[in-house]
Amino acid sequence: MSTPTSIADTWVKEVKFRLFEESVPRIKKCLSELSEEEVWQRPNNNLSSTGNLILHLMGNVTQYVIHGIGGGEDNRIRDEEFASESPYDKSELISKLEDFEKGVKEALDRFGPDDLERDFSIQGFHLSGIGVLTHVVEHFSYHTGQITWYTKFLKNKDMGYYSGLDLNVTG
Helix, strand or coil: CCCCCCCHHHHHHHHHHHHHHHHHHHHHHHHHHHHHHHCCCCCCCCCCCCCHHHHHHHHHHHHHHHHHHHCCCCCCCCCHHHHHCCCHHEEEEEEEHHHHHHHHHHHCCCCHHHHHCCCCEEEEEEEEEHHHHHHHHHHHHHHHHHHHHHCCCHCCCCCCCCCCCCCCCCC
16 A cells, blocks of 8 residues: 655655756756857846856755755855856756755755645745745746747757657647
8 A cells, every 4th residue: 555645745746847857957958059158148138148047046946945945044145146157167057957956856855744834934035835836836947948948049949848749639
């Protein structure tokens, strides 16, 4: 007989899937298409580079999950995520993403049923555990879409995320 899965376990499993089986592989695929220069290219002063968006995503999720849910010290300096100009090459960004993934998964593994409705104070917001996890997935997906759009724009290429799948299947 299997142990029943809690809603928290199911929610965390979905968060991990969206972040680490969907979004991070898409970001890595985009990085593989972009040159070192293109990773840090800003189309104009109001847009962030792909590299800056990656640093921002890691900063945001670290703040919300590792520090917010996990209870660690919050030492994020958000403005630096956008001010950096090519401090890392693509391989370093990928390595940072992989280290980041390990830390986030460890924090999420400690998330339990009581944390769903627990109040967290993060970045000046008061959110339930459900709110924190929803924010993290929404925010990460949003910026992954921006990275994808910009890569497709620069390379005039379909990224093939759904190649081999028939997305017209119903039922």
